[in-house]
Amino acid sequence: MEILLEIIMIPAVLAIIKIVVIVLLFAMPLGTFLTLMERKWSAMIQDRVGPNRANIGNFTGHGIMHLAADGLKSIFKEDTMPKGADGFLYLIAPFFGLIAAVATFAIIPLAGPIGDFTFQVTDIEPGLLFIFAITSLSVYGAVLAGTSSNSKFALLGGTRASAQMISYEVFMGLALMGIFMVYGTTRVSGIVDGQNEYWFGSLIPMWGIFTQPLGFVLFFTALIAETKRAPFDAPEGESEIVAGYFLEYSGMRWSAFMLAEYVALVGVASLITTLFFGGYHIPWLHLWESAPQWLVTILQIIKFSVFTLFFCWFQIQLRWTVPKFRFDQTMALGWKKLLPLSLINLFVTAFVILAFA
Amino acid sequence: MTDMTVLQSRSEDASTGEDFSASVMSIEIGPAHPAMHGIVRFTTHLDGELIVGMDPEIGYLHRGFEKESENSKWIQVIPYTDRLNYVSPLLCNIGYSMAVEKLYGIEAPRRAEFTRVIMGEISRITDHLTCLGAVAMEIGAFTFFLWFIKAREYLWELVEEMTGARLTTNWTRFGGNHSDLPDGFLGDLADRLAKLKEVLTECNKLLTGNKIFIDRVKDVGAISKEDALSFGFTGPLLRACGIPYDVRRADSYSVYDELDFEIPVGSTGDCFDRFLVRMEEIRQSISIIEQAADKMPEGPFMTDERMMHFPDKKDVYGNIEGLIDHFKLVMEGHQPPAGEIYMPVEGGNGEIGFYLVSDGSGDPVRVRMRPPCFNLVAAMPAMTVGHYVADIVPIFGSVNMIGGELDR
Amino acid sequence: MSEEISTMETETPPEAGELTTLLKQEFPDDVTDFHAHRDDETVVIERDALEAVCRFLRDDTRCSFEIMMDLTAVDRLEMNETPRFEMVYHFKSLTHARRLRLKVRLAEDDCKIASIHHLWKAVDWYERECFDMFGIVFEGHPDLRRILMYDEFEGHPLRKDYPIDKQQPLMELKEVEERHVYGRHA
Numbered sequence A: 001m002e003i004l005l006e007i008i009m010i011p012a013v014l015a016i017i018k019i020v021v022i023v024l025l026f027a028m029p030l031g032t033f034l035t036l037m038e039r040k041w042s043a044m045i046q047d048r049v050g051p052n053r054a055n056i057g058n059f060t061g062h063g064i065m066h067l068a069a070d071g072l073k074s075i076f077k078e079d080t081m082p083k084g085a086d087g088f089l090y091l092i093a094p095f096f097g098l099i100a101a102v103a104t105f106a107i108i109p110l111a112g113p114i115g116d117f118t119f120q121v122t123d124i125e126p127g128l129l130f131i132f133a134i135t136s137l138s139v140y141g142a143v144l145a146g147t148s149s150n151s152k153f154a155l156l157g158g159t160r161a162s163a164q165m166i167s168y169e170v171f172m173g174l175a176l177m178g179i180f181m182v183y184g185t186t187r188v189s190g191i192v193d194g195q196n197e198y199w200f201g202s203l204i205p206m207w208g209i210f211t212q213p214l215g216f217v218l219f220f221t222a223l224i225a226e227t228k229r230a231p232f233d234a235p236e237g238e239s240e241i242v243a244g245y246f247l248e249y250s251g252m253r254w255s256a257f258m259l260a261e262y263v264a265l266v267g268v269a270s271l272i273t274t275l276f277f278g279g280y281h282i283p284w285l286h287l288w289e290s291a292p293q294w295l296v297t298i299l300q301i302i303k304f305s306v307f308t309l310f311f312c313w314f315q316i317q318l319r320w321t322v323p324k325f326r327f328d329q330t331m332a333l334g335w336k337k338l339l340p341l342s343l344i345n346l347f348v349t350a351f352v353i354l355a356f357a
Numbered sequence B: 001m002t003d004m005t006v007l008q009s010r011s012e013d014a015s016t017g018e019d020f021s022a023s024v025m026s027i028e029i030g031p032a033h034p035a036m037h038g039i040v041r042f043t044t045h046l047d048g049e050l051i052v053g054m055d056p057e058i059g060y061l062h063r064g065f066e067k068e069s070e071n072s073k074w075i076q077v078i079p080y081t082d083r084l085n086y087v088s089p090l091l092c093n094i095g096y097s098m099a100v101e102k103l104y105g106i107e108a109p110r111r112a113e114f115t116r117v118i119m120g121e122i123s124r125i126t127d128h129l130t131c132l133g134a135v136a137m138e139i140g141a142f143t144f145f146l147w148f149i150k151a152r153e154y155l156w157e158l159v160e161e162m163t164g165a166r167l168t169t170n171w172t173r174f175g176g177n178h179s180d181l182p183d184g185f186l187g188d189l190a191d192r193l194a195k196l197k198e199v200l201t202e203c204n205k206l207l208t209g210n211k212i213f214i215d216r217v218k219d220v221g222a223i224s225k226e227d228a229l230s231f232g233f234t235g236p237l238l239r240a241c242g243i244p245y246d247v248r249r250a251d252s253y254s255v256y257d258e259l260d261f262e263i264p265v266g267s268t269g270d271c272f273d274r275f276l277v278r279m280e281e282i283r284q285s286i287s288i289i290e291q292a293a294d295k296m297p298e299g300p301f302m303t304d305e306r307m308m309h310f311p312d313k314k315d316v317y318g319n320i321e322g323l324i325d326h327f328k329l330v331m332e333g334h335q336p337p338a339g340e341i342y343m344p345v346e347g348g349n350g351e352i353g354f355y356l357v358s359d360g361s362g363d364p365v366r367v368r369m370r371p372p373c374f375n376l377v378a379a380m381p382a383m384t385v386g387h388y389v390a391d392i393v394p395i396f397g398s399v400n401m402i403g404g405e406l407d408r
Numbered sequence C: 001m002s003e004e005i006s007t008m009e010t011e012t013p014p015e016a017g018e019l020t021t022l023l024k025q026e027f028p029d030d031v032t033d034f035h036a037h038r039d040d041e042t043v044v045i046e047r048d049a050l051e052a053v054c055r056f057l058r059d060d061t062r063c064s065f066e067i068m069m070d071l072t073a074v075d076r077l078e079m080n081e082t083p084r085f086e087m088v089y090h091f092k093s094l095t096h097a098r099r100l101r102l103k104v105r106l107a108e109d110d111c112k113i114a115s116i117h118h119l120w121k122a123v124d125w126y127e128r129e130c131f132d133m134f135g136i137v138f139e140g141h142p143d144l145r146r147i148l149m150y151d152e153f154e155g156h157p158l159r160k161d162y163p164i165d166k167q168q169p170l171m172e173l174k175e176v177e178e179r180h181v182y183g184r185h186a
Helices: A002-009 A011-045 A065-076 A087-107 A127-148 A152-183 A188-194 A213-226 A251-276 A293-321 A327-356 B065-070 B075-082 B089-104 B110-139 B142-163 B185-208 B211-217 B225-231 B236-240 B271-295 B313-318 B320-332 B372-378 B380-384 B389-399 B403-407 C018-026 C047-059 C123-134
Strands: B025-029 B041-047 B050-057 B339-346 B351-358 B364-370 C031-035 C042-045 C067-075 C085-093 C098-106 C112-114 C137-139
Touching: A002 A011, A011 A065, A011 A087, A011 A251, A011 A293, A011 B142, A065 A251, A087 A127, A087 A251, A127 A152, A127 A188, A127 A251, A152 A188, A152 A213, A152 A327, A152 B025, A188 A251, A213 A251, A213 A327, A251 A293, A293 B142, B041 B389, B050 B380, B050 B389, B065 B075, B065 B364, B075 B089, B075 B364, B089 B110, B089 B339, B089 B351, B110 B142, B110 B185, B110 B211, B110 B271, B110 B389, B142 B185, B185 B271, B211 B271, B211 B389, B225 B236, B225 B372, B236 B271, B271 B389, B313 B320, B351 C067, B351 C085, B364 C067, B372 B380, B372 B389, B372 B403, B372 C123, B380 B389, C018 C031, C018 C042, C042 C047, C047 C098, C047 C112, C067 C123, C098 C112, C123 C137
Parallel strands: C042 C098, C112 C137
Antiparallel strands: B025 B041, B041 B050, B339 B351, B351 B364, C031 C042, C067 C085, C085 C098
């Protein structure tokens, strides 16, 4: 027993266990579940029922079985490669997006630290810069897929994807500069702890949404454009260029693209919760002094999950409510409207900090 | 539109390091494409995302309507007309029957005419609902599309109640209609129209003021009045350019001159104007239906003229004229007098004209249907060249090409 | 019950409508026939006068036919009438709110006629369809190729001597070559 505990306490092993729990038990199941819930929630707005037929025996579970059905179907489909496609690049392209999406969870804390034990895989100093680096990696997925497919529609989609993602990364960083300035650190745990402060005594928590409202809007928009969700899904075309950059993929590789998109959705929701909505901190809980530690941790995990789920739902609803931007309108919005806004945000934040420090 | 950086892309025969701005990529927005309503193929030449040339190719759904009609009897052509504009089949039925009635020189009784107006306007509403829903869906507003499909279901239930089928209606006959109003139809009609108005209000709130949608369709695909007239535009697209030409007013047929309705007219002729014109036409059609239902007269639904329809069974078995009429009608079919006529009616897309030539025997010499969307698709290159690839979607959606009507 | 009209010509006595009178005035040698069966004014003209008459109809303010409604042909082989083909043009004037039908007779061995695509842009595709279906050649048309049928189709379907159940030869799969680009309308 003690040997086991000792082995677990080795940092490497501990990190692996945390990765398994956070990624394999939280992020990926939620992502997969969202593939079904997207169809169910969209059906709800559109006055219909959504998928509810797949069954084992007679158990349909209101459509839960569709997850298994989709997975099995993807595995058994033929893995095609178009004639003239660049072999190696074509084969590895789907996995960039998946790696980037999953790697986002490396620095997201699920609950507060208990002593030395953190609920975060790793808490590196340049935490947020790590996020930017990883999101840049996901650009490769779309671009390689589009250009190596030897297909004109895929080429159009890949070109659009590269331009859109690179442009929106620019002011994604700028939008977060405000957060750095307000909380004074790039370490994620530092930012989350910074949101545990209160204004006016114990009245209003210093959440990112209150200190950086414009930054929140800009960052959220940038992340939706990065994950190529509606209304920024011009690279995915769907009515003009059929499926955009993943046109020529089938079977499990196509599933990898889809999974990457949904895990990225969960990642975006988690990031937003962590940076702008206090992460795992429950406001005013510190007033209840005699709360037992296990209860606090459980409540924190619940709070984090609820907020993450809310933002997942919000992004899905957004897709089914608004029409798509045309591609040049997306670029015009990013460069001409949102970039100046993020710069203004920066100056105003700096001014306010200096004035009221 | 042109102050945006145009993306450069390599053409498939790009020579290395040469002048990339001259390389043009040719892409097939081909017959099988999610955004193509019906089947049509556009060979598009792109410079990055800008369209520099386009060549439409039609004829994928050509089934030989005109040739088949020449080898059938006059009455056997009516089911073929269902399949012409298959989202508003009753308008084609009505058009053809009225054309043959013009050839004969007879008129249908008033009750039949009012019923035809009601069913025709219901068909027009379904046509517009399909068109607008498809445009919205391809721009990304899926919810709008599905709500309109739900509204269209209400109307198709009415059509099924009256004619027995949702699409292959085959309902009008020469000199009247196949059947009278079923019991309770007018009550159902009022019900469904109320639900339809609710859906219209909701959808209006969802999309018509939405900035993203307006940005996608405003100033896209505009065409000038002179060009529109030269291309032979009729229908909602001509009215969106600012010309109030509606066959129901200009060459009034049936009982439209007794009904009160307005003709919505746009100003610039772009896709947004076409969208608004169609939305308003739906409301005007609802008003027409309500007036016609109020004014519905009693009376026969089929003319009394001999040899236009089968006589009653008591006449067929009772007296010799009935027997002879029935026999001749079955064996020889209708025999309109020799002559040629052109009958225009207002279809969902514009003026549907039937040009019929008869030589007095029972076989048609020529049955020609003038397809309104033939001119619209011919003008597609003029409307899309100079816009982006993503603009093909709203432009082509607003043209509302129906394959059955275009290719016959 | 059938009326006494057995030919396509006028009923006696012929009454010329307003437009017919105007055309007879302007083009006295070219108007060969007219009628107004069921109030559809129809004028038959000579083939060589087509371009001049159409231009007159479009530009003259007494006519101003802005819209070319329809352009088609009728094959009168089974009615045993010569000349065999009859071109039919329908026009619509919005200004004066009237319509006109223009007809031109073409002989079987000489089924060529001047193209009027430069007068109305709609005519381009209508003439292609006429060529496709009837085999009538329009001289001066910039791109006279089949529109509804595929390029390798043999024959002209709407002719009366084309049997309705005629079989076409099988085709082999071929590569798509570059097509004509209609950029000139922009």
